[in-house]
Amino acid sequence: xxxxxxxxxxxxxxxxxxxxxxxxxxxxxxxxxxxxxxxxxxxxxxxxxxxxxxxxxxxxxxxxxxxxxxxxxxxxxxxxxxxxxxxxxxxxxxxxxxxxxxxxxxxxxxxxxxxxxxxxxxxxxxxxxxxxxxxxxxxxxxxxxxxxxxxxxxxxxxxxxxxxxxxxxxxxxxxxxxxxxxxxxxxxxxxxxxxxxxxxxxxxxxxxxxxxxxxxxxxxxxxxxxxxxxxxxxxxxxxxxxxxxxxxxxxxxxxxxxxxxxxxxxxxxxxxxxxxxxxxxxxxxxxxxxxxxxxxxxxxxxxxxxxxxxxxxxxxxxxxxxxxxxxxxxxxxxxxxxxxxxxxxxxxxxxxxxxxxxxxxxxxxxxxxxxxxxxxxxxxxxxxxxxxxxxxxxxxxxxxxxxxxxxxxxxxxxxxxxxxxxxxxxxxxxxxxxxxxxxxxxxxxxxxxxxxxxxxxxxxxxxxxxxxxxxxxxxxxxxxxxxxxxxxxxxxxxxxxxxxxxxxxxxxxxxxxxxxxxxxxxxxxxxx
Numbered sequence: 460x461x462x463x464x465x466x467x468x469x470x471x472x473x474x475x476x477x478x479x480x481x482x483x484x485x486x487x488x489x490x491x492x493x494x495x496x497x498x499x500x501x502x503x504x505x506x507x508x509x510x511x512x513x514x515x516x517x518x519x520x521x522x523x524x525x526x527x528x529x530x531x532x533x534x535x536x537x538x539x540x541x542x543x544x545x546x547x548x549x550x551x552x553x554x555x556x557x558x559x560x561x562x563x564x565x566x567x568x569x570x571x572x573x574x575x576x577x578x579x580x581x582x583x584x585x586x587x588x589x590x591x592x593x594x595x596x597x598x599x600x601x602x603x604x605x606x607x608x609x610x611x612x613x614x615x616x617x618x619x620x621x622x623x624x625x626x627x628x629x630x631x632x633x634x635x636x637x638x639x640x641x642x643x644x645x646x647x648x649x650x651x652x653x654x655x656x657x658x659x660x661x662x663x664x665x666x667x668x669x670x671x672x673x674x675x676x677x678x679x680x681x682x683x684x685x686x687x688x689x690x691x692x693x694x695x696x697x698x699x700x701x702x703x704x705x706x707x708x709x710x711x712x713x714x715x716x717x718x719x720x721x722x723x724x725x726x727x728x729x730x731x732x733x734x735x736x737x738x739x740x741x742x743x744x745x746x747x748x749x750x751x752x753x754x755x756x757x758x759x760x761x762x763x764x765x766x767x768x769x770x771x772x773x774x775x776x777x778x779x780x781x782x783x784x785x786x787x788x789x790x791x792x793x794x795x796x797x798x799x800x801x802x803x804x805x806x807x808x809x810x811x812x813x814x815x816x817x818x819x820x821x822x823x824x825x826x827x828x829x830x831x832x833x834x835x836x837x838x839x840x841x842x843x844x845x846x847x848x849x850x851x852x853x854x855x856x857x858x859x860x861x862x863x864x865x866x867x868x869x870x871x872x873x874x875x876x877x878x879x880x881x882x883x884x885x886x887x888x889x890x891x892x893x894x895x896x897x898x899x900x901x902x903x904x905x906x907x908x909x910x911x912x913x914x915x916x917x918x919x920x921x922x923x924x925x926x927x928x929x930x931x932x933x934x935x936x937x938x939x940x941x942x943x944x945x946x947x948x949x950x951x952x953x954x955x956x957x958x959x960x961x962x963x964x965x966x967x968x969x970x971x972x973x974x975x976x977x978x979x980x981x982x983x984x985x986x987x
Contacts, residue, residue: 502580502753509579509587511748511842514855515862518671519750523679524757528743528764530681531829534772535689536822537736539798540623542779545729546797547790548951549722550714551704551780553729558776561733562769564943568899568936569740569765570925571906573758577921580747580754583839585609585905592909592918600978601908605901606840607974609741612897613833616739618656618873619891620826621663622880625656627819630794631812634803642793649881656877659823663830664870670859671749674831681824682767688817689771693778695814699805700782709780718953727946734895734947736772737765741902742832745839758923833869838862889962896947896967899940906933 503513519527545554575588586606590598629647636645666677697703717725743760747753782801783789792800798818802811840846841853846868856863880887909918910933925932948964 502748502751505754506581506748509581511581513748514860515582515748516671516860517749517751518675519678519746519756520675521751521756521760523675524743524746524750524760525763526680526682527678527746527828527831528760529685529767530678530821530824530827531739531742531832532737532764532768533685533821533825533828534736534768534775535685535692536620536624536818536820536825538732538772538775538779539796539818540627540822541732541735542776543790543797544731544951546716546780546783546786548717548728548731549725550712550716551709551783552711552713553726554732554776555710555773555780557726557729558733558769558773561730561737562765562773564935564939565733565737565740565769566762566765567932568902568940569761571929571933571936572740572744572902573761573923574920574925574929575905575909576741576744576747577754577758577923578919580744580750580757580921581839582745582748582835583843584741584744584747584836585902586836587839589905589908592905592916593912594915601904603845603978604974605904606845607970608897608901608904610833610836610840611970612894612901613739613742613829613836614869614872615876615890615897616894617663617826617830617833617869618660618876619894620822620829621656621659621873622652622877622887622891624659624819624822624826625652627796627799627815627822628655630796630799631815631819634794634799634815635808635812638793649884653877653880656880657874659826660830660870660873660877663823663827664866666827667831667834667866668856668859668861668863671861674749674861678828681828684817685821685824686767686771688821689775692814692817693774695810696778696782696801696805699810700784700801702784703781704783709777717951720953728949728951730943730946731951733772734899734943737768738895738898739829739832740765741898742829745832745835748835754921755923758921830866830869830873834862834866837868838865841865885958885960886962889966892947892961892963893966893970896944896963897970900944903937903940907937909933 502517506513542554545557549557572585575592576584579588579591581587583606586602586609589602589605593601626647629652633643633645633647636643638644667674669677713722713726715722715725717728719725719728740761743757743764744753747757750756779798779801782805784804789797789800789804794800794803799811799815802814802818805811806814837846838853838855841849841851843849846852852865852868853862854864855861876890877887879890910930948961948967950959950961952959
């Protein structure tokens with residue numbers, strides 16, 4: 460357990476006797492504090508100096524950490540799942556350039572996050588870093604807000620991935636049923652989609668309950684399968700699709716499919732795909748207490764994952780756009796997923812289903828990785844007494860040496876969110892839409908706090924630093940997230956009706972009121 464946790468107590472540590480292997484504390488008017496992240500080869504000692512006892516097993520290596528970071532983004536699963544949004548709103552050029560620009564912005568956000576978590580590599584990730592970038596009197600409330608934004612955003616992400624995988628599997632069943640009057644004879648119901656999503660969540664929970672050693676061996680294969688399958692599918696689509704679109708059409712054709720009366724605004728709505736895919740950058744940091752040399756390997760894995768995923772995602776997007784031979788027919792596909800129709804057009808029922816299988820598999824990998832990060836976040840949050848029944852949720856299983864209780868907390872929470880889809884598909888989609896803004900806003904809150912309070916709180920950098928590029932990168936990240944979060948809250952089509960309204964802003968407001976009310980009513984009275 461933490462001596463002070465991320466919420467209570469002072470973030471000023473007394474150091475009457477500084478060990479020989481620790482640099483001298485700063486004497487320029489800042490609190491006396493040992494340099495945290497200079498011990499690169501002794502993870503347990505570093506964790507102890509941060510304030511926690513080593514409870515989990517460190518089994519993740521450099522390659523399994525990179526594979527995990529790539530798999531949590533899972534572009535082969537996420538790009539086909541979200542491809543319909545940008546092409547419907549603004550056409551092929553919108554999809555292509557929104558992905559390119561969004562990936563560049565994602566690298567700025569990810570790099571800023573990587574620099575911060577390098578200094579304090581714990582399972583808590585960004586919410587724990589908050590304690591060390593704000594004054595002691597504000598640390599608790601800041602950590603509470605950032606922590607809940609991160610936890611709820613990640614859980615919404617887990618439930619949305621499970622729901623999407625369920626839709627993909629059932630879409631495959633539809634693709635292989637008969638086609639009558641332009642519609643498939645089998646159309647999945649909301650209940651079937653939710654029940655299958657619940658089954659998938661339970662399977663993911665079982666996998667995440669395994670030992671860290673087993674998880675390392677499994678996750679090691681996630682990224683290679685993702686990359687190889689992506690390249691193979693792109694080649695197959697380009698070879699099998701007849702009469703492909705021209706390069707000029709793919710890279711320059713923009714439409715106003717949103718109905719807002721502006722191609723420029725329709726273009727902005729195209730960022731929904733890349734925003735939903737390229738997020739959860741700090742997922743890798745939640746595995747820090749199970750990773751060797753986490754202060755270095757975590758940040759490097761984050762940047763590597765964004766670079767690789769950005770390139771692979773752009774390649775997939777461009778390929779799909781070249782294969783939009785019947786634009787209207789594909790956008791309004793009876794499968795409900797334009798990418799699935801592209802696969803069918805290229806490979807027929809058998810070939811399309813085979814390619815679609817790999818998309819489903821990679822999206823399942825993404826769900827496992829996202830759940831794994833969320834469970835470690837829940838474990839860290841409970842370890843700092845920030846959840847009801849924290850002692851139970853923070854307990855580490857003596858056999859697997861993993862936080863199994865926290866795993867099933869996340870499974871149950873995700874199931875509750877998915878069950879909303881039985882009553883209202885639009886409501887559950889609105890909850891899913893809060894994933895990217897909640898996570899990204901939790902990141903920039905900490906980045907902004909570091910800049911605002913830099914003269915009052917000394918932030919001790921870790922072994923991974925952006926150097927002179929740090930401040931410009933931070934400013935770009937803050938500006939971009941502030942801008943794109945507003946866009947993500949807009950309805951994607953006009954005229955706006957009750958069925959197509961984007962209720963993400965209402966969900967965000969409810970979460971903000973709930974968490975702040977809980978804080979002021981009772982949580983702030985406890986010594987976290």
